[in-house]
Amino acid sequence: MKPSQLLLVILSILVASGVCREQYKIVIVGAGAAGIATATKLLENGIDDILVLEAESRIGGRINTVNFHGCNVDLGAEWVGGEVNNVVYETLKDRNLLYLLTRDVFPEKFYLSSRQMISEKLSKELFDAVFAAFDINTGTGPHNSTGSVIQQRYRENIIKKFKAGDGDMDIFIWAEDFLRHFFLFAKGSFSWYDNAYTSDHETCPGYQNYGWKNHGYGKFLDVLIRKYPNPSRQLPFFEKLLVDKEVTKITVNDDHIVINCSDNSHYKANHVVFTTSIGVLKENHKKLFSPKLPIYKQLAIERIGIGAVIKVFLKYEHEWWGNSSGFNFIWTEKDRISSRTEFPEGPENKYGQSWITEIYNVIVIPNSRILLVVFTGEMIPVIEKLDDQIVTNGIKFTLKKFLGHLYKIMEPQTMIRSNWYHNPHFRGTYSFSSINSTGEDVKNLMAPIKNAEGCPIILFAGEATSPLHHSSAHGAVESGFREAERLINIYKN
Incomplete structure (x- = not known):
């Protein structure tokens, strides 16, 4: 050389x-x-x-946008929230690129683990009650936790709405856990008692659920x-x-x-x-x-706080869910208690209930044969460590429990999921007050x-x-x- x-x-x-x-x-x-x-x-x-x-x-x-069997899915940030003072929206608007966005529809229909039917009217009332309780004030003030404030507001509304012994009242009581999960998905904390009720955070005015099409x-x-x-x-x-x-x-x-x-x-x-x-x-x-x-x-x-959520995408051979945009799940008290016995795979929470009780919502990804299942809450660190097969089994069991009498639940062909909490380059999803x-x-x-x-x-x-x-x-x-x-x-x- x-x-x-x-x-x-x-x-x-x-x-x-x-x-x-x-x-x-x-x-x-x-x-x-x-x-x-x-x-x-x-x-x-x-x-x-x-x-x-x-x-x-x-x-x-x-x-983190990933091509999952021909469909681009977001393991991380997914929606554009608001139009005013939102630099993402304004960047697209100023460059005539708003055609990249679409208005995503959040499912409003609720289903019980007992398979008791919830009427369209009651489902709509429940959805409105969840969003009414979720309407958080901003500004400065005493550091009450968001969980305690929302809980109190939600329970007061239930007492005003129902009389003792009303069967629908039980559904609203059980739905408090759905409200908790819905909040944690938006805020990223492990517990809604960790979030300050008052903060300087500003929700940008305008439509909150812009998606990115494909x-x-x-x-x-x-x-x-x-x-x-x-x-x-x-x-x-x-x-x-x-x-x-x-x-x-x-x-x-x-x-x-x-x-x-x-x-x-x-x-x-x-x-x-x-x-x-x-x-x-x-x-x-x-x-x-x-x-x-x-x-x-x-x-x-x-x-400053930071927690995590888990997103699991499952690909199916057929759209067995028909024209539905997704499903909101409410676990009855009885089914929460028996969940560990019915599905013994994987860990349990501090109440002795199966980790699958953390499944509260399923979103349909349009034109893709893909479902999105979201996990939130204190069990995120242990759920992230679960084997893919156990996660798939748990989701399939939950879908059958809630929807098996209405749909022929199929075995997913494959799945992909996030692991933001255990990734040393992130250690969580997004910060909170x-x-x-x-x-x-x-x-x-x-x-x-x-x-x-x-x-x-x-x-x-x-x-x-x-x-x-x-x-x-x-x-x-x-x-x-x-x-x-x-x-x-x-x-x-």
Whole structure:
């Protein structure tokens, strides 16, 4: 081998092993919605000396659109909620791309585990009662838990509506658990007693259940990168991206920042934009940053909540559910108690009931032969660890229990599910205002770390840093734009 060839081999090995040190103006940690929004905004404004480090082998973060037997399904963020002050909706509107969205219909029909029929009238009343109780106030005030407030409101409405001994009253009482699950799906916590009743969170006005037709939320990432609708105008985002780069240490020195990765690679930067989830910060912030983060930021990380939900998609050979848009399940007290005996596979909750009692809702994915089953609540950590076959068996058993007298329940051909809680790169789905947190905690979390001259050097983005829109994909995007604008102003000045 010639000396010149040997030199090239050595250099390529050094680069591959990460020994080659590179300096950038800006390193963005995480290629989720916030990281991509930060990078694209910088590139649009002529700042291209950037590097994006992503721990996963894909981009998108908690936006994860997967092609499942010809249908794009979202294991993470799925719906666009609201039209006003929603950067996702407004981005599409400004670019004449609203045709990507469709108004999804949430199923309103309820079914009992006892197979007792619920009339259309009672089902509608129950659906309205759930949403009436779910109408949460915003603002500041005492930190009552949302669970206690909603529970009280719901129970007072039941007492006003029914007389003692009314059979329909029992159904409304049992439906309180459906209300709890419905709330936890929206808020992402493990218990509705963990959520603060009052917070600064803002629900964007307008329709709340926009879906993405057969595109999936990942299509919005293509819009940010300019890959859609015109690939020829795509921003050079992928040229700035390195995947499978798990950041393990961020060290601030006098004149630069060093970012170390688990593969022994390391990079230098003038500024770092940290966009990973609050779950990752909770687990790793003490060993991630050197010097350690200020106490006010550590307290914010500790107080802000994050939980998880599980989404299970099942593919069937035929649409055995006919024209139904989905099913809402209400477990009777008797069936909850006997659930462990009837279905002994898998774990039980603290009341000795089977994990399948956490199944409360089934959503039909239109034109796909696919059903979506959602799990919420305190059992998420153990349900995520269950074998796929046990999960499939439990869902099939539950479908037969509730619907077996009305439909011929089929065996699913295959399934796919999420595991956000146990994934070390996420440790949860989305943040929430806990009973221990305030709006000041969100502001402290998003506040940048500055150097001795007062210049921001470590900046924080991600949905948890959005004061008004935390827990949402649009909150993540707007936080990325916010930090990009901060850097743009620094370099302009």
